Amino acid sequence: MDTSAEQEFAEYFDARRDTVRRTAFLMCGDWHRADDHAQAAFVALHRHWRRIRGRDDVRVLDAWVRRTLMRSVVDESRRPWRRERFTPEVPDAAPARDAGDGVATRETLVAALRSVPSRQRAVLVLRYFDDLDVAATAEALGCSEGTVKSQTSHGLAALRAALGDGIDDLRPAG
Template sequence: MAHHDDEFAEYFAAKRDSVRRTAYLLCGDWHRADDLAQTAFVSLHRRWRRIRDRTAVDAYLRKTLVRAAIDESRRPWRREQHTDEVPEPRGTDTGDALAERVSTREDLLAGLAKVPSKQRAVLVLRYFEGLDVSSVARALGCSEGNVKSQTARGLANLRAVLGEEVDTRGRAAG
């Protein structure tokens, strides 16, 4: 039993930060990201001793995380409330390039928050996690065709929200 707990603790320590970052990309809020990551790790811990194929642990954890994010987004108290007032952008004195990068990142995260949760999950897994279509389909428990259509719809929605072309190689083009 102690051996399994040690294995899990080691796995948790190695994956904690990357799972939390992925959760943040899925929900756009660090506190909710912590909750989602915790939910995924608790679920994994419950099944840890029964997992025979340790190479499938990452996929199981990713699938659990994405499903938790989608489930949370459907809860009525989690629905976002949009406002017409935009907060003043934060100034920075560390250089134009950093300010541009931060601005682009904030725009992208705000745009992702406005994309429906399943489309957002597909975009995060495809373009931030770098998974191929078949891996995303396995993670979400759907067909590859569904992943492709959700990707196309998600990119179209993200383009509409951002009001510009979205370069799927990882950059926003103006």
């Protein structure tokens, strides 16, 4: 890559690395894995930098990185060893959930978000944390707007179930 292209990539990386890392964390729920996914997305971006059309527009690059990031998280969640959860003891009963009188704390929300299937989690993160509309989310994920709407609905239902009955204010935005 020539020097000007390297400089362009470095500027984009410096400007967006924290946002991409945060999005990755919200998708996977673990800071260490989020770092890995963000790194994988930026490595892929660097590798394809010269071939990306419209790279002078930050929105094009953001969409490219989001799509790469989402694919990385979803692919990793499909690996068999990610489905196993080891605990030191088997509990006799399910642990009681305390959502603080119906208000989910950040930790409670992130934990509940981890229980949502990865594709639905990606849609929820892009829609509600990255504040993308249905069309932009569909473009980022490479699917139809109807798929985004149904995944949003199913994801919010799964999130409500994970948070318990006290959470009634999670409604899909039109």
